Amino acid sequence: MTQDHLTHLRTLEAESIEILREVAASFERPVMMYSIGKDSSVLLHLARKAFYPSKIPFPLLHVNTTWKFREMIAFRDRMAEEYGFDLITHTNADGVRDNINPFDHGSSRYTDIMKTAALRQALNAGQYDAAIGGARRDEEKSRAKERIFSHRNAQHAWDPKNQRPELWRVFNTRLNPGESMRVFPLSNWTELDIWTYIYSEGIPIVPLYFAARRPVVERLGTLIMVDDDRMPLLTGETPHDELVRFRTLGCYPLTGAMRSSAASLPEIIMEMQASRTSEREGRLIDSDQVGSMEKKKQEGYF
Amino acid sequence: MSLANALTADTDLDLWLAQQTDKSLLRFLTCGSVDDGKSTLIGRLLYDSQLILDDQLASLKKESRNRTTGDEGIDFSLLVDGLAAEREQGITIDVAYRFFSTDKRKFIVADTPGHEQYTRNMATGASNADLALVLIDARKGVLTQTRRHSFILSLIGVKHVVAVINKIDLVDYDQAVYDRIVADYRAFAEPLGFKTLATVPVSALRGDNMLAQSPHTPWYQGAALVPYLEGIDTAEDRSAQPMRFPVQWVNRPNLDFRGFSGTVASGQVALGDEVLISASRKPAVVSRIVTMDGDLDRAVAGQAVTLVLDREVDVSRGDVLAHSGKTPEFSNQFQARIVWMSEESAFPGRSYLLKLGSQIVPATITDLKFRTNVNTLEHTAATKVDLNEVATVTIATDKPIAFDPYASNALTGGFILIDRISNATLGAGTIEFGLRRAQNLTYQAFDVNRDVRSAMKGQAPQIIWFTGLSGSGKSSVANLLEKRLTAEGRHAYILDGDNVRHGLNKDLGFTEAARVENIRRVAEVAKLMADAGLIVLVSFISPFVNERRLAREIAGDIRFVEVYVDTPIEVCEARDPKGLYARARAGEIKNFTGIDSPFEAPEHPELVLHGAGHEPAVLADELHGWLKI
Structure with missing residues (x-):
């Protein structure tokens, strides 16, 4: 390294590493949320860098709704084996018992039970005092104003009116009993930063991000991939193969595919720069109601 | 017209990606009220860097009808109007971060709207900024607010400032107006010691001098705003x-x-x-x-x-x-300027937790030298520092810490102060210089009082007064609560019949006058202990309303919590842990509460614990949760 000035990606990388180390040094029971998506992949990569040559000193938690793409689960298990991190998975057993699914119960109720409530269960069960997430401030309006170290009360709720001022890089990590912290090391990254970093570092990501022929149906203008035979088909619907990829990954019935031939990272980045629609558009959760993300966050969703 | 990131089929992808990776990062802060055109300026930057998506653009053009628009037919301020909507919901957005990039650089903008809590918000936004844009409306010139913003920037140590003289189109691109405002501003800002201070005439709405020099201002020879931001070197330091x-x-x-x-x-x-x-x-x-x-x-x-x-x-x-030879100071005393960010005022003598880098230590404000009026920069004497005020203080830490003066190193000279009880961030400070032992502190600068002692203990002193029948469970609950508080690092003490009647009050009998005196003395002792900073648990049958009222009055402004352990007499009598009920029934004890002497149940106790059917541990948990100690 000959230059004295760090490029913006190196600056972002170093800041995220500093945040991850601060979590490890300041909290008794931290955990890192692992959603298996591209942001989680970057977070995992940064955590490996932050603690090298030590292993990541906290577990990774995956909240499994049971409706994730099969390729995501396979990728998750491969990463855990390759990098040797401690993987915890949690599924809301009550939801499974009641057969809660996105088709019969609607995306809002399904998300409440299988994601938000499940996350709360997992965090309570582990008595985690800090949960690291991959959210970015450029993603959504309510995130633009959230702290990097974001305080949660004993009910895991966020109080946007009462955030702690966050100056320099001096983070107030102190908690009262029962309270916890959500920590967002990728706060200052943009979607383009994520992709260029994945490209320049050669970070593995789930193949679903790359275009391939996949079985889909078109429903209410959204392309849904038929990932397994649990998906009830409406009359007149027949899955057909199309060249598609995903811009974000979640539960397959709630994640819209986009028609694309981008099969490499440069092509993805080029397509993203040209497409000019917002990233969360492919997520059906956000459009349920106006201001929905803020509401979910106050209830404890990531 | 667009700034950046334009990709076409002909673009050399590898080269383009290399450029994306190699960009430098500039963080800047925008200051100025809504009227100065801050939203329009930020909206324009986002628009020009193609960050406005197609669907947003369509609805934007629709909304922009009937509003002041530029040549593109867009009211750019609508792009950041989420903030206004959120304000209506009563949410204080102190800092929102926005992102854009050009071919040369990536930018993170800290947008700090709102007038009321401006000092706090600006300090927060400025703490991570390399540069600040100070917006000035060309029609209004330098205002009080402009001066205040500039002072806060200097306080937080933002070294690079651009005074953006906006709405230059509304003064007919008049050079004389611009020159006068620039002269005014420089006269005020130059003593503040910014490393670079640039000025640029713009119309954010029309795009003049935003991306390129405007033909409307041929008299302006400097760089347009965006090229200036792309070029300025702030990282060398x-x-x-x-x-x-x-x-x-x-x-x-x-x-x-x-x-x-x-x-x-x-x-x-x-x-x-x-x-x-x-x-x-x-x-x-x-x-x-x-x-x-x-x-x-x-x-x-x-x-x-x-x-x-x-x-x-x-x-x-x-x-x-x-x-070696270039080490930081290592001391437990220094002078600093603090910006107070909490509704709860800062007082000399109070103990806080101070966090600087990765060091965290208990610290006390030992002297409040003066408060600085952020509008006039005048110094005034003060006994406390309120929300959004700036003061110069001396601070002593419990053990030495490594630091530098903030002016020479922000990351090792900036600290936050944390409340020892609530753990809230109360204020931020910048170290001016270390103090040697010889220049030692005058601890006489404050009186040692209950606030000081309780802050040292990191707890709020209070009296928790248990009332209820003999055998109701008062002492069991008080004991469990004391154990729990002690385990949490609190300092608590139990006063009950046994440890008082055998000593302090052994001269007292059981006549009515003696019982009143008994309670009076216990209440006075409880008050002294609370004044010393303790959490006092008083476990006395105290059957009469008047006695308990007396105890509450003696406590004065100390928090007094009356806890009624409400257990039916049949349950108490069945328990009879000391065999007292049996003796009272046998006539061996006279004036026994519940048997031949009344118990006046409290009408308005702070909390009622139902002693029948609940283990003392459950009741102690309930009380602990309610007290929020």
Whole structure:
């Protein structure tokens, strides 16, 4: 390294590493949320860098709704084996018992039970005092104003009116009993930063991000991939193969595919720069109601 | 017209990606009220950098009808109007971050709207900014608010300022107007010591001097705003400063490796450098600079690395490594300026937790020298510091810490103050200089009082008064609560019949007058103990309303919690732990409460605990939760 000035990606990388180390040094029971998506992949990569040559000193938690793409689960298990991190998975057993699914119960109720409530269960069960997430401030309006170290009360709720001022890089990590912290090391990254970093570092990501022929149906203008035979088909619907990829990954019935031939990272980045629609558009959760993300966050969703 | 990131089929992808990766990052802050056109300016920057998506653009054009628009038919301020909507919901958005980039640089904008809490918001936004844009409406010139913003920028140490003279189109692009405002502003701002101070006439709405020099202002020879922001070098400072490496985390994967992880705060550290450890003053030589991508020969400011030293030395989180001869100050006293950010005022003598880098120590404001009026810069005497006020103070920490004056190093000279009870962030400070022992503090600057003592203990003193029948469970609950508080590091003490009747009150009998005197003395003792900073648990049957009222009056302004342990007499009598009910029934004890003497149940106790059917542990939990100690 000959230059004295760090490029913006190196600056972002170093800041995220500093945040991850601060979590490890300041909290008794931290955990890192692992959603298996591209942001989680970057977070995992940064955590490996932050603690090298030590292993990541906290577990990774995956909240499994049971409706994730099969390729995501396979990728998750491969990463855990390759990098040797401690993987915890949690599924809301009550939801499974009641057969809660996105088709019969609607995306809002399904998300409440299988994601938000499940996350709360997992965090309570582990008595985690800090949960690291991959959210970015450029993603959504309510995130633009959230702290990097974001305080949660004993009910895991966020109080946007009462955030702690966050100056320099001096983070107030102190908690009262029962309270916890959500920590967002990728706060200052943009979607383009994520992709260029994945490209320049050669970070593995789930193949679903790359275009391939996949079985889909078109429903209410959204392309849904038929990932397994649990998906009830409406009359007149027949899955057909199309060249598609995903811009974000979640539960397959709630994640819209986009028609694309981008099969490499440069092509993805080029397509993203040209497409000019917002990233969360492919997520059906956000459009349920106006201001929905803020509401979910106050209830404890990531 | 667009700034950046334009990709076409002809673009050389590898080259383009290399450019994206190699851009530098500039963080800046925007100051100015809504009227100065701040929203329009930010909206324009987002629009020009193609960050406005197609669907947003369509609805934007629709909304922009009937509004002041530029040539594109868009009211750019609508792009950041989410803030206004949120204000209506009563949410204070102190800082929102926005992102855009050009071919040369990536930008993060800290947008700090709102008038009321401006000092706090600006300080927060400015703390991570390399540069600030100070917007000035060309029609209004330099206002009080402009001066206040500029002072706060200097306080937080933002070194680069651009005064943006906006709405220049509304004064007919008149050079005389511009020159007069620039002269006014420079006269005020130059003493504040900014490293660079540029001025530019713009119309954010029409795009004049935003991306390129405007044909409407041929008299302006400087760079347009965006090219100026692309070109300014703000990063040079940190690598040239003395090296500071605050140890964040000790990296110990196995017995063969012991490294110290942290981010180089300033300067650079190279292989073979001799470094000194702040706390022990012991030297060691850097033998490896470890990263996952391979060892480095040197690391510069901003890099997160792990250092390995050549010998076994005592280093832990909070230590600062530096080159010998260029070490930080290491002391427990310094003078600082603080910005107060809490509704609860700051007082000399009160104890806080101070966090600076990775060091966290108890600290006390030992002297409040003066308050600075942020509008006039006048100094005034003060006994406390309120929300959004700025003051100059001396601070003593419980043990020495490593620091630099803020002016020479923001990352090792800036700190926050944390409430020891609520853990809220109360204020931020910038160190002016260290104080030597010879210049020692005058501890007489404040009176030792209950606030000071309770702050030292990190707890709110109070009296918890248990009333209820004999055998109702008062003492069991009080005992469990005391254990729990003690386990949490609180200082509590139980006053009950046994430890008072046998000593202090052994001269008292059981006549009515003696019972009143008994309660009076207990209440006075409880008050003294609370004044000393203790949490006092009083467990007395105290059957009469008047006695309990007396105890509450004696407590004065100390928090007094009356807890009625409501257990039916049949249950108490069945328990009869000391065999007293049996003796009372047998006529051996006279005036026994519940048998031949009344118990006046409290009408408005703070809390009622139902002693029948609940274990004392459950009741103690309920009480503990309710008290929120």
